[in-house]
């Protein structure tokens with residue numbers, strides 16, 4: 721059975737001190753959630769976050785990772801550096817990585833393969849830009865993003881894949897896809913995966929929605945049958961907002 725997940729992507733926010741403070745504030749109020757709760761702080765705060773959440777049902781994830789096993793790549797982070805400190809989940813393909821750091825589907829395919837080789841779970845982000853939706857090309861764009869980065873995977877690999885559909889026009893803009901738009905795309909994605917990998921894979925993969933999820937729209941979005949949770953940016957930086965989203969399940 722696929723699981724419900726609420727993941728906070730903290731992006732380039734929060735110092736080490738602030739990371740501990742926010743995690744403690746959230747943990748103090750987090751009852752037994754009806755979903756998996758994930759936080760993705762910036763690299764330098766990952767070890768602190770792992771130590772801070774020890775004993776709680778919280779997963780710490782990285783926001784990115786390099787595709788190589790190691791080597792002369794100044795400023796980069798390898799998979800085994802993450803797993804060694806207890807980080808076994810990584811977000812790959814976020815639209816900000818694609819837009820500002822020129823990450824392509826081919827590069828992301830490499831990153832996904834490296835992560836899976838290290839038994840990491842991948843939260844794979846993808847989604848169309850505004851112009852694609854305006855040109856009614858959004859289903860095509862999403863299909864090709866998935867095809868180019870993920871569809872060479874073997875069936876068994878999908879046990880470690882979580883999908884995060886994030887329409888670029890809804891990220892950090894305050895503009896959210898309507899619950900109907902999210903459901904329409906999530907169903908399209910699930911049917912596509914069923915065609916390529918079969919119903920068992922499609923039924924078991926969690927598909928998160930991301931893009932301006934807030935306490936006041938989370939419940940409706942999460943109530944859609946093919947939406948299995950959210951990847952939360954801005955609203956994950958405030959304990960009360962994030963908790964309200966987690967409690968929307």
Ligand code: PGA
Pocket residue numbers: 729886890891892893894930931932933951952953954955
């Ligand atoms: P947002 O970001 O919630 O601030 O729109 C979502 C994301 O970038 O994952």
